Amino acid sequence: MDTEKLMEALVSIRQELPDEINILELRRSSVDDQQRRLRKLLESSGDACERNFDRGQWQTRDDYTVVNLPQGARAELFHASGAVKLTSGRSDMESFFKEPEPKQQLIKRAETMLKTLGIHEQLGRGETLAFERMWQIKACAADRSGKASEPVLCRAVGAFRHQVEGIPVLGPASVAVQLAGNGEFDMVSILIRNPAGETLDRVKTVHPERAARNLVQQLAAQFGNSKGDIQFDCPDGMRFGYLSLPKRKAQRLLAPVYMATIDVTHEKERQGLVLVVQATEKSYLPLNPPGHESPPSISSKTAGRRCCC
Amino acid sequence: MARFGVEGIRYFNHARAAGVSTASDLTYTFNRTNGFDSVLRGAGHIRAFYWVNTDCWETDIRDTDQGGSDRSWVDDVDLFWIETHGNHEADGQARMLYDTPQTGWRTYSGQWQLGENWNAEWVMAYSCKTVDRNNVGGLWNIFAGLHIYCGAWENMYDAWTTDECGEDVAHNLVHGDTVSHAWHDGVSDWAVDNHPITVCVGDAATWNGGNIRWDLSYLNRDHLWGHGNVEPDLPPSQQACILWYWTEG
Numbered sequence: 121m122d123t124e125k126l127m128e129a130l131v132s133i134r135q136e137l138p139d140e141i142n143i144l145e146l147r148r149s150s151v152d153d154q155q156r157r158l159r160k161l162l163e164s165s166g167d168a169c170e171r172n173f174d175r176g177q178w179q180t181r182d183d184y185t186v187v188n189l190p191q192g193a194r195a196e197l198f199h200a201s202g203a204v205k206l207t208s209g210r211s212d213m214e215s216f217f218k219e220p221e222p223k224q225q226l227i228k229r230a231e232t233m234l235k236t237l238g239i240h241e242q243l244g245r246g247e248t249l250a251f252e253r254m255w256q257i258k259a260c261a262a263d264r265s266g267k268a269s270e271p272v273l274c275r276a277v278g279a280f281r282h283q284v285e286g287i288p289v290l291g292p293a294s295v296a297v298q299l300a301g302n303g304e305f306d307m308v309s310i311l312i313r314n315p316a317g318e319t320l321d322r323v324k325t326v327h328p329e330r331a332a333r334n335l336v337q338q339l340a341a342q343f344g345n346s347k348g349d350i351q352f353d354c355p356d357g358m359r360f361g362y363l364s365l366p367k368r369k370a371q372r373l374l375a376p377v378y379m380a381t382i383d384v385t386h387e388k389e390r391q392g393l394v395l396v397v398q399a400t401e402k403s404y405l406p407l408n409p410p411g412h413e414s415p416p417s418i419s420s421k422t423a424g425r426r427c428c429c
Numbered sequence: 430m431a432r433f434g435v436e437g438i439r440y441f442n443h444a445r446a447a448g449v450s451t452a453s454d455l456t457y458t459f460n461r462t463n464g465f466d467s468v469l470r471g472a473g474h475i476r477a478f479y480w481v482n483t484d485c486w487e488t489d490i491r492d493t494d495q496g497g498s499d500r501s502w503v504d505d506v507d508l509f510w511i512e513t514h515g516n517h518e519a520d521g522q523a524r525m526l527y528d529t530p531q532t533g534w535r536t537y538s539g540q541w542q543l544g545e546n547w548n549a550e551w552v553m554a555y556s557c558k559t560v561d562r563n564n565v566g567g568l569w570n571i572f573a574g575l576h577i578y579c580g581a582w583e584n585m586y587d588a589w590t591t592d593e594c595g596e597d598v599a600h601n602l603v604h605g606d607t608v609s610h611a612w613h614d615g616v617s618d619w620a621v622d623n624h625p626i627t628v629c630v631g632d633a634a635t636w637n638g639g640n641i642r643w644d645l646s647y648l649n650r651d652h653l654w655g656h657g658n659v660e661p662d663l664p665p666s667q668q669a670c671i672l673w674y675w676t677e678g
């Protein structure tokens with residue numbers, strides 16, 4: 121591993137880093153509260169796509185609520201985080217963009233839809249949403265002779281990042297707005313963890329170089345016993361921000377981390393990793409939990425074959 | 430209801446020890462495979478097999494005519510999920526790594542032929558770069574009745590941020606999304622650099638002289654058994670085009 125080159129890439133942070141940062145308690149909301157917010161979103165999105173989302177079949181399960189809406193539309197609410205996804209029910213392979221559109225135009229369309237859906241109303245004081253990335257979903261085909269059709273732009277997905285006091289909340293996109301042709305609404309997913317307003321702690325942030333060293337140590341632990349040429353790339357460097365866990369996980373507070381996306385090239389295989397390290401001396405969140413093991417009930421394939429021979 | 434099979438490889442110590450690959454162990458393989466398995470079984474679907482680590486063999490997907498045993502495993506289920514390291518060959522074949530040589534350490538999609546007289550409709554590979562977007566036709570031979578191959582044309586990330594992907598894909602499937610949409614939406618959180626792609630074949634009506642009828646394609650019409658329409662198999666003699674649908678950004 122070329123540690124020096126990787127360290128250089130990791131510390132090339134394009135953000136201004138605060139010397140100190142607040143550890144923020146997160147707002148806890150009951151399932152009833154979450155469902156009330158979802159009803160409000162259904163109202164605004166119904167208006168946006170000229171559908172009536174007032175009537176739906178609500179089913180509340182242990183960990184999520186699903187609402188089956190007219191014309192195949194569907195809303196889901198994940199109780200652990202309050203995350204919401206609403207899909208229009210439109211067929212995947214229709215309502216394409218008539219022609220490719222410049223990225224700026226797609227961003228503008230996504231920002232307009234964000235406003236129409238009233239998502240900013242979910243933000244508290246000191247909270248903002250900033251555009252982060254434009255994804256495009258395309259399709260193409262070829263015949264037996266290899267003659268290919270022109271690619272078509274099927275959907276555009278604008279991803280937005282929740283920021284608290286100017287600090288991004290890293291993790292899955294905070295809001296993703298999926299648009300069909302003509303900028304029509306197709307899907308929105310929201311994972312915004314709002315602070316409750318209470319500061320639990322104010323702490324110094326760890327210097328990026330120290331964080332980068334920790335990340336390199338994590339990599340060395342994972343790849344230490346591999347022999348041969350392995351190339352590590354981190355084209356975007358580390359990012360600094362609060363961390364939001366995925367939608368099925370409850371979370372009590374916002375604490376800062378450094379995060380890095382690492383691409384690993386082996387002679388024959390490729391690997392992608394997202395590494396996280398705390399940006400404070402004290403540990404506030406359970407980072408990098410060990411992965412699950414396979415279910416214990418699974419029997420061995422060879423044992424099965426032995427038994428049947 | 431569907432019959433499904435799962436293979437997940439988290440540890441690659443045997444492959445490394447044999448000098449076959451330098452790839453490291455994965456961390457969240459079983460978060461994804463367990464999530465996928467549990468949601469599907471919870472919805473009443475039948476798990477035919479769930480092999481892990483050295484119980485996953487390259488012969489499980491290799492065609493019976495080519496010395497494999499796909500008719501007992503991958504080609505014996507409607508839906509197959511695999512997670513391992515991957516990449517592709519220069520000619521567009523998918524390639525995936527195993528942790529035991531049974532009889533090879535890797536599988537090459539040139540030796541797959543799925544769907545034939547058997548069952549396979551959908552294969553989902555949470556694995557890096559198994560599709561070459563510049564040569565998708567390199568996968569054509571795998572569609573001997575198979576409807577859709579769900580894979581990636583770039584890296585697929587192993588991270589605590591992607592540990593719910595298996596559960597998400599299965600959740601989408603059992604709530605009536607198309608198979609193609611379930612894959613794209615389930616493995617994307619619109620932040621991590623996952624680059625999903627779904628590939629299928631179509632008939633002459635779908636190719637329509639190059640003016641593609643996307644609405645007729647498996648990508649638009651196939652759902653998991655029990656959750657919507659499933660199109661009939663399309664034998665190789667009726668296949669006029671290959672179609673692919675990908676996320677970039």
